[in-house]
Amino acid sequence: MLKCYSYDIVCQEVPDEITLAVNISCCPNRCTGCHSPWLWSDEGQPMTEEMLSSLIGQYAAAVTCFCFMGGDAEPFEVERLARWIKDTYPHIKTAWYSGRESLPEGFTLDALDYLKLGPYIEALGGLKSPNTNQILYKVHNDGKLEKCCLK
Numbered sequence: 001m002l003k004c005y006s007y008d009i010v011c012q013e014v015p016d017e018i019t020l021a022v023n024i025s026c027c028p029n030r031c032t033g034c035h036s037p038w039l040w041s042d043e044g045q046p047m048t049e050e051m052l053s054s055l056i057g058q059y060a061a062a063v064t065c066f067c068f069m070g071g072d073a074e075p076f077e078v079e080r081l082a083r084w085i086k087d088t089y090p091h092i093k094t095a096w097y098s099g100r101e102s103l104p105e106g107f108t109l110d111a112l113d114y115l116k117l118g119p120y121i122e123a124l125g126g127l128k129s130p131n132t133n134q135i136l137y138k139v140h141n142d143g144k145l146e147k148c149c150l151k
């Protein structure tokens with residue numbers, strides 16, 4: 001089960017969206033120089049439909065996007081909950097910030113509007129760095145991925 005360590009309303013993680021970004025614990029990636037090592041621990045509130053309903057319900061009028069920040073230990077739970085959000089809040093876009101190099105076999109993208117792939121490499125920096133290894137994609141309806149940039 002995914003767990004929400006913390007959350008925030010952010011404007012820069014997904015282009016042109018006001019995003020409810022949920023930081024997910026139990027990160028398995030162990031990137032050297034990790035910017036958020038507290039997310040390695042098994043802490044936080046279980047991300048059930050009830051929890052998401054309560055959380056998104058508070059901000060549904062204020063945000064245009066929901067972003068899973070992590071969740072790499074259980075990617076298919078990210079997929080399942082993204083689909084639930086799409087079905088429950090059709091006006092809210094969905095994004096996943098994954099530290100993986102690529103998606104796991106069998107993962108489907110139809111419930112996501114944005115996807116970030118790539119581990120954090122301190123020397124290269126995050127998505128806002130010109131040298132970053134990470135890539136942010138817009139997911140089109142036909143499943144095609146288009147690279148996009150943060151503004």
Ligand code: SF4
Nearest residue numbers: 027030031034099120
């Ligand atoms: S994916 Fe993020 S939280 Fe996880 S180890 Fe890498 S930098 Fe840290």
